[in-house]
Amino acid sequence: MAPPNVEDSAFFVEAKAQGRTVVKDPPKFDFESYIANYQGRTRLERLYLIGTTSTYLSVDALHAAIAEAKQGKDVNFYSLxxxxxxQIVQDDPLGIPDVQWCERKTKEVKAELESLEQQLKQYKNNLIKESIRMGHDDLGQFYTDIGDHASAMKSYARERDYCNTTQNVADMSLKLIYSGILQRSWATVNSNVSKIQPMSLKPEEKARLDPICNAVLGLSQLASGNYREAARQFLLVNPSFMTNDKQANITWQKQVLTGNDIAVYGGLCALASMDRSELQRLVLDNNDFRQFLELEPHIRRAISLFCGSKYTQCLEILEAYRTDYLLDIYLNPHIKELYGRVRSKSIVQYFIPFSCVTLQQMAKAFAPVGDVSIEDELTEMIHRGVLDARIDLVDKLLVSPPTNPRTQVHANAIKMAQDYEHTLRLRLVRLNMMNEGLVIKAPKGHQQNQSQTLESGFDPVQAAQVVGGKSWGG
Incomplete structure (x- = not known):
């Protein structure tokens, strides 16, 4: 349990004042089990987010992150x-930087960089393409280890001229994708996925790469706020993703996102962007994605409840896991929007069968979130055009606008009659034009149907004015 003064620390007080996310409640996941699913840089980033967001897990997460950082080479991240x-616990001994370690590691990093650059220079002098490619690859890995992702991307990109096989190009693209994810450069991710997908690879190699491409594309679309496309990509991920061997020396299901992440990201994006029939057909009836949903049964349950029109229970499940998702590095910026969309869809679907509902009943079915009352929420939805309804402030009712089916039938009948009359008038004009010999015949060798000649680029209404004095009926 967190020390009692963590929430009142200077760091979290400032975070609240600046409007940053601060989570007070304990998450549902077990911290040790959760973080054990990840490796590499994403493990560090997730520990840092938890440490700077959750007052409950802050100290434990930062302790674990500091221990992890001291096993690596990124001195700057360790100092951070x-x-x-x-800032959070001033008397914590781990909060004092290990100056000796920093100085020693900085010297080691500098020496390693000089050695790698010297090796690459020798490879270039020897003009051995494979050695040059490996030299750039080693430099890229080194820059990744020290947290310089921009330099890592440059090093990996320089491999392009020295790739001898399609597999070399695929590995280079995968490493660029990985660096792009770490740098949050989603354009880099998208462009390199588009280079891998059309490659002529062996079927078994393609079967290993396709799930990775779908997963990282889904992540990219989620980060960009394109939730429907993100859902589509996550739903395409083959379950083999969870058991794949390393690709380009990267364990994607541990160093980027796990099978649990795919279930949560895909499920939430689908809930936020698809209707009930699509959720049933594309998500619940999807045999491949069902294997991911088995890892996160509450997501499957929430989707099933939404499809069964049990919106209150669906939202209750999502709210129960809000804390967990706020501690996720990719969901954190989007959870408010995703939850808001699911809630708005639920309210709209709930109201469809009714002509009017009391605001009290709406508040009971959809418990207000935060300080926003159900009345204010419904008003905002109506203003945005999401909910077709009116609010009766006197009787405290949400009222569906009156509709008269007979009026709609009459309107459709009048429209059909007008269209029919217009068509008949055009035909009569054409007949009159033909009777008066005002049809231009096609030259010899270019036989065309007369009606095509007349109607192409021709306005019968203007022509009718030319034939003034002639009756419409001829």
Whole structure:
């Protein structure tokens, strides 16, 4: 349990004042089990987010992150972690940077960089393409380890001229994708996925790469706020993703996102962007995605409840896991929008069968979130055009606008009659034009149907004015 003074620390007080997310409630996941699913840079980033967002897990997460950072080479990130811990718990000994380690590691990093650059220079002098490619690859991995993702991308991109096989190009593109994810450069991710997909690879190689491409495209679309496309990509991920071997020396299901993440991201994006029939057909009846949903049964249950018109229970499940999702590095910026869309859809679907509902009943079915009352929420939805209804402030009712089916039938009948009359008038004009010999015949060798000649680029209404004095009926 977090020390009692964590929430009142200078760091979290400032975070609240600046409007940043601060989570007070404990999450449902077990911290040790959760973080054990990840490796590499994403493990560090997730620990940092938890440490700077959750007052309940802050100290534990930062302790774990500092221990993890000292096993690596990124001195700057280690210094950031110790600084954050010191701001949160000033008397914590781990909040004081290990100066000796920093100095020693900085020297080691500098020496390693000089060695790698010297090796690459020798490879270039020897003009051995494969050695040059490997030299750039080693440099890219080094920059990734020290957290310089921009330089890592440049090094990997320089491999292009020295790739001898399609597999070399695919590996280079995968590493660029990985660096792009770490740098949050989603354009880089998308462009390199588009280069991998059309490659002429062996069937078994393609079967290993396709799930990765779908997963990272889904992640890219989620980060960009394109939730429907994100859902589509996550739903395409083959379950083999969870058991694949390393590709381009990267364990994607641990160093980027896990099978649990795919279930949660795909399920939430689908809930936010698809209607009930699509959710049933594309999500619940999807045999491949069902294997991911088995890892997160509450997501499957929430989708099933939504499809069964049990919106209150669906939203209750999502609310129960809000804390967990606020501690996720990719969901954190989007959880408010995703939950808002699911809630708005639920309210709209709930109201469809009714002509009017009391605001009290709406508040009971959809418990207000935060300080926003159900009346204010419904008003905002009506203003945005999401909900076709009116609010009766006197009787406290949500009222469906009156509709008269007979009026609609009459309107459709009048429209059909007008269209029919217009068509008949055009035909009569054409007959009159033909009777008066005002049809231009096609030259020899270019036989065309007369009606096509007349109607192409021809306005019968203007022509009718030319034939003034002639009756419409001829």
């Amino acid at each position: 972690l110790t600084d954050r811990l010191h």
